[in-house]
Amino acid sequence: MSSGRSAAAAQLGYRFALAAGLVLGCAAGFVPAQSPAVPPAPPVDQPDDTPPLPAQDSKRFNDLKWRGKGGSFRIDPDKSAIFKRVDPKTGQKLWTIEDDRPLASEKQNNDEAMAWNEVVVHADGFAAADLEKNAAVDLTPDDLNQPLRRHFRLELIRFDGTLTKLRRVAATPTLKERGGPAVLYEGWLVPVDESPVNPVRIVFTALPDGVPAPPAPAAGDPAGEWLEVNAWVTFAGYFFKRATDPDGSHKAPVLVGKSVTPLPGPPAEAADPKLPTRYRVFRLVRDDAPISRDPLQWEEGAAWNRTLLHARKFDAARLIEAAKKDTGAVTFADLFQTGRQDYQFHLVQIKGRLIRVKRMESSKRLAEAGVPYCYEAWVVPHDEPSGNPVCVVLTELPEGVEPAPLMNRTVTVAGYFFKLFHYESAEPRKDDPTRHEWKKAPLLIGHGVVLAPEGTDGPAVWASWFIPVIVGGVIFLALTAFLLSRWYRAGDRRAREEFEAARVTNPFTE
Numbered sequence: 001m002s003s004g005r006s007a008a009a010a011q012l013g014y015r016f017a018l019a020a021g022l023v024l025g026c027a028a029g030f031v032p033a034q035s036p037a038v039p040p041a042p043p044v045d046q047p048d049d050t051p052p053l054p055a056q057d058s059k060r061f062n063d064l065k066w067r068g069k070g071g072s073f074r075i076d077p078d079k080s081a082i083f084k085r086v087d088p089k090t091g092q093k094l095w096t097i098e099d100d101r102p103l104a105s106e107k108q109n110n111d112e113a114m115a116w117n118e119v120v121v122h123a124d125g126f127a128a129a130d131l132e133k134n135a136a137v138d139l140t141p142d143d144l145n146q147p148l149r150r151h152f153r154l155e156l157i158r159f160d161g162t163l164t165k166l167r168r169v170a171a172t173p174t175l176k177e178r179g180g181p182a183v184l185y186e187g188w189l190v191p192v193d194e195s196p197v198n199p200v201r202i203v204f205t206a207l208p209d210g211v212p213a214p215p216a217p218a219a220g221d222p223a224g225e226w227l228e229v230n231a232w233v234t235f236a237g238y239f240f241k242r243a244t245d246p247d248g249s250h251k252a253p254v255l256v257g258k259s260v261t262p263l264p265g266p267p268a269e270a271a272d273p274k275l276p277t278r279y280r281v282f283r284l285v286r287d288d289a290p291i292s293r294d295p296l297q298w299e300e301g302a303a304w305n306r307t308l309l310h311a312r313k314f315d316a317a318r319l320i321e322a323a324k325k326d327t328g329a330v331t332f333a334d335l336f337q338t339g340r341q342d343y344q345f346h347l348v349q350i351k352g353r354l355i356r357v358k359r360m361e362s363s364k365r366l367a368e369a370g371v372p373y374c375y376e377a378w379v380v381p382h383d384e385p386s387g388n389p390v391c392v393v394l395t396e397l398p399e400g401v402e403p404a405p406l407m408n409r410t411v412t413v414a415g416y417f418f419k420l421f422h423y424e425s426a427e428p429r430k431d432d433p434t435r436h437e438w439k440k441a442p443l444l445i446g447h448g449v450v451l452a453p454e455g456t457d458g459p460a461v462w463a464s465w466f467i468p469v470i471v472g473g474v475i476f477l478a479l480t481a482f483l484l485s486r487w488y489r490a491g492d493r494r495a496r497e498e499f500e501a502a503r504v505t506n507p508f509t510e
Contacts, residue, residue, distance in 0.1 A: 061148055068156065097115055118178075128208070131257055132236040135236035136155060141194060149253070152239050153239055162230060164187075165226045166186070167214045181206075185204050193270070194306070195368050202237055208262060232266055235260045239255050240255065275307060282303045285300050287341070308371065314447060316414065316448035330350075335420070335442035336440070347414055353411075355406065357377050359403045377393075379392055393443070417444055418445050
């Protein structure tokens with residue numbers, strides 16, 4: 001019996017322990033609601049450093065998975081305290097190089113001056129051809145001007161373009177002590193398909209054959225006079241910073257390399273109608289969407305500028321011939337439905353009726369490049385039975401065509417298919433007539449249109465003979481009716497006269 005009571009007592013103890021454990025477990029389950037997982041509010045006397053909105057460019061940059069090339073020629077900024085220093089308060093590594101200021105002297109910013117010397121000596125140690133082979137070729141000057149540029153600092157980047165001017169600069173004493181050259185060359189380079197007012201500033205250590213030597217600095221002067229060059233060259237260098245003039249009037253990316261390589265003429269991509277699309281900015285054009293006005297989506301605007309400046313170099317006939325070779329016969333459906341990505345940024349040809357042209361003011365960048373106006377042309381393709389139009393942005397109009405809200409001319413046009421874009425039409429919405437329907441249309445960028453000859457311009461020919469025939473027919477019928485009326489009236493009058501003459505007087509009336 002005692003053993004039975006002991007077992008019962010033990011079982012009762014187990015039950016009590018289990019119940020107690022459940023109660024404690026439930027109590028513990030409520031603890032996270034008041035746990036310190038949520039950061040405590042900062043004391044009143046300490047300001048909160050949380051920004052109202054998080055930064056977006058880092059995520060967008062990571063989504064692109066951009067990786068510099070460089071290889072063994074690359075400069076790793078994290079392996080040297082010359083380029084980055086540790087903030088004692090936050091423990092973060094901060095750049096010693098400061099953007100949007102002139103290149104610093106040792107007195108102004110010794111860390112940046114030492115970083116500059118390091119980059120110059122590093123670039124001087126390689127052949128220009130090796131730097132060109134290992135440099136990234138998918139960046140534009142805009143990539144180095146936007147806030148995203150910090151991701152490209154000290155990356156090896158290549159540009160092909162026009163060297164517009166050049167000068168000789170005396171090296172600082174510290175640079176010469178570090179084993180650097182005694183003379184530097186500073187130039188301005190306008191990359192292919194860029195505006196002349198959007199150049200990059202290049203610095204190199206050796207002057208190659210084929211490039212005229214700029215004047216040497218006068219005694220005591222840090223630099224010589226500028227020499228106008230205007231020659232096609234290739235250049236690869238390390239992006240150092242976006243620097244300003246001493247007065248802060250102009251900002252431009254600064255790249256440091258070994259030398260420029262003269263070219264016998266324009267690079268292949270500059271003379272070929274095919275649009276160079278290797279650049280990063282083209283990967284961020286948003287298809288099936290309105291034209292972006294968001295400053296955070298600046299890449300679409302940069303891609304737009306490059307496409308338009310490329311298109312204006314070739315006349316309309318040249319683009320049409322190139323489109324035949326590039327894409328052949330392309331229908332409206334090809335540019336509207338799924339699969340249109342196969343044609344994006346390619347030259348396509350459209351034949352149809354030009355129904356509207358509107359003049360638009362260009363952006364500041366395009367105006368500075370010599371394109372003050374663009375023309376928004378709407379063309380209904382011949383192979384589009386529903387009458388849906390294609391929008392083509394042109395840099396000029398042919399003789400005989402002026403902007404007008406309504407026209408009917410048969411044309412052929414070729415342009416680069418930029419995207420399927422959304423636009424607000426003139427059609428009122430059924431649910432709200434005060435607002436307009438949003439529609440979609442393929443958007444092309446070209447140079448101009450080629451008008452069909454007057455003899456084969458279908459709608460114009462139809463209008464030229466149909467209206468005169470109709471008017472002539474109406475006049476003929478009216479004249480015929482008038483003559484018949486006169487003829488019948490004359491006949492009636494002669495009949496009455498003959499009847500009166502033949503009538504005999506009644507004798508019974510006298």
